[in-house]
Amino acid sequence: MSKNKTKVIYLGNNSEILNCLIKNSDVRSVFCQPMEKNNVNLMEIKELTEKHSIPFHQTEKKELYNYISYIKESSPDLIVVCGYKYIVPSEIFNIPKLKTINIHPSYLPHYRGQHVVNWAIVNGETETGVTIHFVDEGIDTGDIIVQKKIPILFEDSASVLHERIYHEAYDLLKLVLDRIYSGSTLQSRKQDNSKASYFKPRSPQDGVIDWNKDGIEIYNLIRALVKPWPGAYSYIKDRKVIFWNAQFETGSYNSSPSMIINVLGSKLIISVKGGKLLVDDYVALDKNGNEINIELQIGDKFERE
Numbered sequence: 001m002s003k004n005k006t007k008v009i010y011l012g013n014n015s016e017i018l019n020c021l022i023k024n025s026d027v028r029s030v031f032c033q034p035m036e037k038n039n040v041n042l043m044e045i046k047e048l049t050e051k052h053s054i055p056f057h058q059t060e061k062k063e064l065y066n067y068i069s070y071i072k073e074s075s076p077d078l079i080v081v082c083g084y085k086y087i088v089p090s091e092i093f094n095i096p097k098l099k100t101i102n103i104h105p106s107y108l109p110h111y112r113g114q115h116v117v118n119w120a121i122v123n124g125e126t127e128t129g130v131t132i133h134f135v136d137e138g139i140d141t142g143d144i145i146v147q148k149k150i151p152i153l154f155e156d157s158a159s160v161l162h163e164r165i166y167h168e169a170y171d172l173l174k175l176v177l178d179r180i181y182s183g184s185t186l187q188s189r190k191q192d193n194s195k196a197s198y199f200k201p202r203s204p205q206d207g208v209i210d211w212n213k214d215g216i217e218i219y220n221l222i223r224a225l226v227k228p229w230p231g232a233y234s235y236i237k238d239r240k241v242i243f244w245n246a247q248f249e250t251g252s253y254n255s256s257p258s259m260i261i262n263v264l265g266s267k268l269i270i271s272v273k274g275g276k277l278l279v280d281d282y283v284a285l286d287k288n289g290n291e292i293n294i295e296l297q298i299g300d301k302f303e304r305e
Contacts, residue, residue: 012082215272
C-alpha cells in the first residue's frame with residue numbers, strides 16, 4: 001500500500017503525531033475534543049488541519065456517534081488514536097480494514113489509564129515507555145504492535161518526559177506506517193494481564209502537598225505537575241502557593257518539615273524529611289485565584305490547607 005494512499009483518520013490531541021501522519025499517510029479527517037482555553041496542542045492541531053485542508057471536528061463524547069456514517073463513507077484504512085479524551089466505541093474502531101491503533105505513553109501492560117506520565121513520576125519510577133497497540137473494548141488492553149522503554153531521569157519534569165515519550169512515539173508510528181506501506185501485516189502480541197496496572201485520572205486536588213511525606217515524594221509530586229498541569233500546591237499565610245519548579249537535596253536539618261529555612265532572592269529553601277527543597281518558581285494566589293505578591297521569611301511554615 002502506497003504511503004500517500006493509506007487513508008487515515010486521527011482522533012487525538014498531539015500535534016507531533018498528527019504531523020507524522022500528514023507526512024506519511026493520507027489524513028482524511030481529524031477529531032479533537034472541544035477547544036480548551038490555552039491548550040497549545042489543540043491550537044497547533046487546528047493550524048495544521050487548516051494548512052493542509054484537512055476536515056477538523058471538535059466533538060463532545062456523545063457527538064462522536066453522530067459521525068459513524070461519515071467515518072464509514074471516508075473508508076479509512078486505519079484510525080490512529082493518541083491522547084483522545086473519550087473512549088472510542090466499537091462501532092467506530094472496527095470500521096477500518098486495518099483496524100484502529102492507539103499510542104499510549106507507557107510500557108504496557110504497566111500504567112494503563114489516564115495521566116500515566118504524571119503518575120509514573122509521582123510514583124518515583126525510573127523507567128516508562130511508549131506502546132502502539134490495537135484498540136479493543138478495554139482500556140489500553142489491546143494487542144501490542146510495537147513498544148519501547150524510555151528512562152525517567154531524576155531531574156525530569158512531566159513536560160520534559162512527555163516530550164521525550166512522544167518523540168519516540170513519532171518514530172514508532174512511522175515504523176508502523178512503513179510496515180503498512182511495504183504490504184506487511186501488522187503483527188501483534190497479547191498483553192500479560194497479570195502484570196497490568198491501572199491509574200485513574202488525576203484532579204487538581206491531587207496536587208496538595210503532604211509535608212509529612214518524605215522530601216523525595218514531595219519533589220516527585222512537584223515535577224509531575226509542572227505547567228501545563230495544575231501544579232503541586234500548599235498554603236501559607238492563608239494563601240495558596242503553587243510550586244512550578246524545585247530541586248531536592250538530601251541532608252539532615254533540625255527544622256521541622258514545611259519550614260522555610262532560607263530565602264535567597266526569589267528562591268525558597270524549605271525543610272523536608274530527608275533533605276531540603278530549593279523552590280525557584282512559585283506563585284501565590286488570593287482567594288479568587290489571582291496572582292499576588294507575598295512576603296515570606298525564614299521560619300514561616302507551609303500548611304496542607
